[in-house]
Amino acid sequence: MPPLNGKIVTVVLFIAVLLGVLYCYISQSYRVVLSFEERFKASDKEASLRYKQPSIVQGRTDVVTVTPWLAPVVWEGTFNPGLLDTIYRPKNITVAVTVFAVGKYIMFLKNFLETAEQHFFVGFRVHFYVFTDRPNEVPQIKMAAGRQVTVMSVPSSNRWQEISARRMEIIQTLIEQKLENYCDYIFCLDVDSKFHGRWGTESLGGLVAVIHPGYYRDERSRFPYERRPASRAYVAHGEGDFYYCGGAFGGLLQEVHLLARTCRENFEADAKVGIEAAWQEESHLNRYMWINKPSKVLSPEYLWQDFKSRNSEVQIIRFSGVVKNYADIRPN
Secondary structure (H helix, E strand, O other): OOOOOHHHHHHHHHHHHHHHHHHHHHHHHHHHHHHHHHHHHHHHHHHHOOOOOOOOOOOOOOOOOEOOOOOEEEOOOOOOHHHHHHHHHHHOOEEEEEEEOOHHHHHHHHHHHHHHHHHEOOOOEEEEEEEEOOHHHOOOOOOOOOEEEEEEEOOOOOOHHHHHHHHHHHHHHHHHHHHOOOOOEEEEEOOOEEEOOOEOHHHOOOEEEEEOOOOOOOOHHHOOOEOOOOOOOEOOOOOOOOOEEEEEEEEEHHHHHHHHHHHHHHHHHHHHOOOOOOOHHHHHHHHHHHHOOOOEEEOHHHOEEOOOOOOOOOOOOOEEEOOOOHHHHOOO
16 A cells, blocks of 8 residues: 555644534534523523512402312402513423314304414413314414314204203213324313403413302302202202303313313213203313312403403403304204
């Protein structure tokens, strides 16, 4: 093998030194940039953690903010939205939403989705699952990054009670077949509703219930519980805590799965003996929530009724059922 030319050796060594210097420069620059980004993130987080000192002797006195089993009752003025978002954002959570737009209820879907984009878990990953018998009529809504809509076909029905009753079975199946290992939380919401204000991380919990706006000032003797002892949804007089909405509930995936499965089983047991609970799945949900206390309770801000004037303690309406003529939209 002939000896290497001295010039070639010199060139090779020069290139090696140059590459070494270049590597050191790039590496140092990368560390500087990374350090800057880390400092920026840290300073950004520190800035978000600067807020007015909380107090345990001052706060809202016009409403109850904790249940007898120590679950928070969420009202405006009882939480710091920026702080909560800072806590949850690093967790990279995904929130699923189920909404049923069957028959003429499809007319409410556009407004529901558009207002959800403005107010519901803004800045977080959200996956809407729309169940409908009219998939071709689902509106195209522009979604922000990390947010999407999946349309799932369901059969029509001649009775709105049957549509209502099937919801728990469909929610249970959705969780088992598609959501496990994908989503962290799920909320089940009525389509004939719209968002007006923030609904975000303050609503997260294990099992989350929403207090019905029509009964929250009433004695429980006036609650429309299922009162027939033969029904699996039965709640006796003198029992029960609050009356909860069937049009808005949620929580951790496993908690909502257990609720949906139990309510479905109880509904089917009732059907075998010819019983249909007074308010279908809402009756079974209220029975379940009485036995299995929710870990977080959302105030009527989270599902108001548009035909009602706002009471003084309701400082903001976040989500509400729109005014409608049931005779025009229900099949029976």
